[in-house]
Amino acid sequence: MQSALKIRILGAIVAHTWFGITAIGANPHSNLPVSRLLQEEKADPPLESDHPSLAEDGVQMEKEALPLVKVAHRDVMDLLYLYLLPKSIDIPHYVPFIQQVGVRINWLECLRNLWSNEKKSYGGGVDFHFSGPIQLSFDIGYAAYHPKDIIHPNELKYKSKGGYGVVALLYVMPLNQLNNAYFGVAYGQSQFEFIAYDAHIAPSSNRLAVGWGKLVGGSELRLFPQIYGGMQVGVGHLLHAQKNNDRRISNYFVPGYGRMVNKVMFDMTFYLKWSIFFLEKKIVI
Structure with missing residues (x-):
């Protein structure tokens, strides 16, 4: 009776130790515990600087990072008519000598x-x-x-x-x-x-x-x-x-x-x- 209880306590300790070190579905090769990961996720984001020059520099960096977007054609149907619809072809009669x-x-x-x-x-x-x-x-x-x-x-x-x-x-x-x-x-x-x-x-x-x-x-x-x-x-x-x-x-x-x-x-x-x-x-x- 006591041996069975000891085995059950030992299994509970092993299970607690395993789940405390490696999260289910996480990378088994990572050495970070779950508690450390949770702390990093709950950490507060860095505070924005109140300095105006720093804010302007951030906006300028965001604008430079954005890709250039070409202005679309004013009428998409014109492009469809130009490239997709058939056009008339001049076929004059060629009369050999x-x-x-x-x-x-x-x-x-x-x-x-x-x-x-x-x-x-x-x-x-x-x-x-x-x-x-x-x-x-x-x-x-x-x-x-x-x-x-x-x-x-x-x-x-x-x-x-x-x-x-x-x-x-x-x-x-x-x-x-x-x-x-x-x-x-x-x-x-x-x-x-x-x-x-x-x-x-x-x-x-x-x-x-x-x-x-x-x-x-x-x-x-x-x-x-x-x-x-x-x-x-x-x-x-x-x-x-x-x-x-x-x-x-x-x-x-x-x-x-x-x-x-x-x-x-x-x-x-x-x-x-x-x-x-x-x-x-x-x-x-």
């Missing part, structure tokens, strides 16, 4: 070569559409004509083959978003080889040159993006020609033009064109 370049192929003329043995021809061209409605076109091609029979009023068989070129200045009129029409003037020239076949002598060959003027017109339809199908009609007039010296052959074929005996020639061409556009907008902020 060459707006479009097109590459053409005369598809119907190429298909005719599949069933024609007397005439073989290939043709195509390049179009340069400049600023405005002006277009400059170049056509090139190759043709060979070798009739099996003698054509009236010829007395001999012949063969003509060679290349030709046509340059045209056109005025283009857009009809709608899918169609456009054009008309203009053109000049063509052909240099070809002319061969006459005589049963009694060896074939004779000459180099001939022919030039002609032409009125052209046509239209194009956009089939797919950048792909157009077009038709062109033309009326050509013979301007100058280096004629064949053999009078026995007067009716012969000129590549790119037609029969030599016809001073005026009509033609129709169907083509496909692939166009590359250079139009864009130049943005200036």
Whole structure:
């Protein structure tokens, strides 16, 4: 009974000693007792000096310690409008000198070569559409004509083959978003080889040159993006020609033009064109 009482008294002494030295939640490494801490907290604050110079010095130190504060904008909405709201941008149209370049192929003329043995021809061209409605076109091609029979009023068989070129200045009129029409003037020239076949002598060959003027017109339809199908009609007039010296052959074929005996020639061409556009907008902020 006495031993139990002694143990309880000893535990009370240990607990009192522990809580008297270290406060609950305090830093256990601190050596200051709780009573000392409480005395420091209850200590009176230092008395303010009644001396005016000391008070002014304190106010001046407080002003110097305060950070500088910039004056706010008079209207915050102006800042929001300046930095956050969208502004109008001047976007003038930028028109390059060459707006479009097109590459053409005369598809119907190429298909005719599949069933024609007397005439073989290939043709195509390049179009340069400049600023405005002006277009400059170049056509090139190759043709060979070798009739099996003698054509009236010829007395001999012949063969003509060679290349030709046509340059045209056109005025283009857009009809709608899918169609456009054009008309203009053109000049063509052909240099070809002319061969006459005589049963009694060896074939004779000459180099001939022919030039002609032409009125052209046509239209194009956009089939797919950048792909157009077009038709062109033309009326050509013979301007100058280096004629064949053999009078026995007067009716012969000129590549790119037609029969030599016809001073005026009509033609129709169907083509496909692939166009590359250079139009864009130049943005200036």
